Amino acid sequence: MLTSQRWLDVVANNLANANTTGFKRDVVAFNDAFVRELARDGGLGNAIGSMGSGMTMRGEATIYDKGSVYRTNNPLDLAIETERGMFAVEGPNGVRYTRDGAFHLNSNGEIVTAAGDRLLDEQGRPIAIRDEGAISVTRRGDVTAGGRAVATVGVYDGTFRKLGSNLYASTDATAMARDEVDLAPNSLEGSNVNAIHSMTEMIALQRGFEMAQRSVISEDEAAQRLIQSLQR
Numbered sequence: 001m002l003t004s005q006r007w008l009d010v011v012a013n014n015l016a017n018a019n020t021t022g023f024k025r026d027v028v029a030f031n032d033a034f035v036r037e038l039a040r041d042g043g044l045g046n047a048i049g050s051m052g053s054g055m056t057m058r059g060e061a062t063i064y065d066k067g068s069v070y071r072t073n074n075p076l077d078l079a080i081e082t083e084r085g086m087f088a089v090e091g092p093n094g095v096r097y098t099r100d101g102a103f104h105l106n107s108n109g110e111i112v113t114a115a116g117d118r119l120l121d122e123q124g125r126p127i128a129i130r131d132e133g134a135i136s137v138t139r140r141g142d143v144t145a146g147g148r149a150v151a152t153v154g155v156y157d158g159t160f161r162k163l164g165s166n167l168y169a170s171t172d173a174t175a176m177a178r179d180e181v182d183l184a185p186n187s188l189e190g191s192n193v194n195a196i197h198s199m200t201e202m203i204a205l206q207r208g209f210e211m212a213q214r215s216v217i218s219e220d221e222a223a224q225r226l227i228q229s230l231q232r
Contacts, residue, residue: 001216003030003056004209010060011205015198022067022079022099023166023191025198029058062162067192069184075135076103076111078153079189081182085155086168090126091117096167097160101188105129111143115165122154122175137185140178155181 007028017023039047069079078101080086086097089112096117103119106112110128111119118126122141129135133146141153158173 001209001212004205004212008202008205008209011198011202014193015195015202018191018193018195018198020100020166020191021102022189023193024062024064024099024162025191025193026060026062026162028060030056062160063192065192067190069187069189071187073186074102074104075137075186076105077101077186077188078103078137079184079187080155081139081184082180084157085176085181086157086160086173088120088124088154088156088173089113089117089167090120091115095120095124096163097156097170097173098167099189100166120154121151122178124154124175125151127151127153137183139181139183139185141181141183152178153183155183 010026010028014025017025037047037050039045064083066081066083069081078087080099080101086099087101089096089098098113100113102114103111104114106116108128109130110126113119121127127143127150129143129145129150131145131148131150133148135143135145137143137153141155143150143153155176156170156173157176158170160168160170160173163169
């Protein structure tokens with residue numbers, strides 16, 4: 001029941017983020033729990049079989065498959081076309097990484113996320129646009145304003161750990177080479193959560209939890225009847 005509950009929490013979180021830009025779904029890995037060997041005569045006789053104790057959760061993992069890319073026509077919206085790579089952003093807690101490319105300009109002319117974290121270039125510096133004129137970004141990440149080059153958006157690759165709020169931490173992320181970067185300007189990447197599959201999975205987990213719960217209640221009632229019979 002505890003394992004099913006944790007699995008259900010993961011699926012519910014995936015489903016809640018089915019429409020979150022750049023969200024990557026999580027999965028749960030399991031191990032078989034302790035298996036007891038059964039024998040006659042209180043365990044001293046011939047073996048009569050084994051009984052499992054269910055499954056235990058080994059850990060969680062994030063699936064980095066690319067979500068669908070859709071056009072928004074916002075010149076600062078960016079989607080990463082490859083499965084590898086993340087944008088680097090700087091906020092109150094330092095440098096973090098994200099696949100959410102919904103950017104805009106703040107009052108200082110800096111390119112920032114919806115939460116106000118500043119987008120970093122390939123050298124780890126905030127990108128600020130001082131020139132007036134139309135803003136555009138190429139597929140390699142080159143940012144221009146009014147026809148003048150401003151900076152190059154950094155796309156970083158490494159080992160990432162999910163933190164929440166669509167942000168990741170990394171201790172080894174480095175900027176990808178220019179020829180490896182492939183961005184979709186004026187576009188955003190959707191979540192890689194399959195809402196229908198997640199709904200089906202959630203229903204199956206809820207039913208499994210209820211069955212386990214009924215089994216526990218049944219065992220408790222049987223034990224209670226046994227105790228009552230012994231007291232007579």
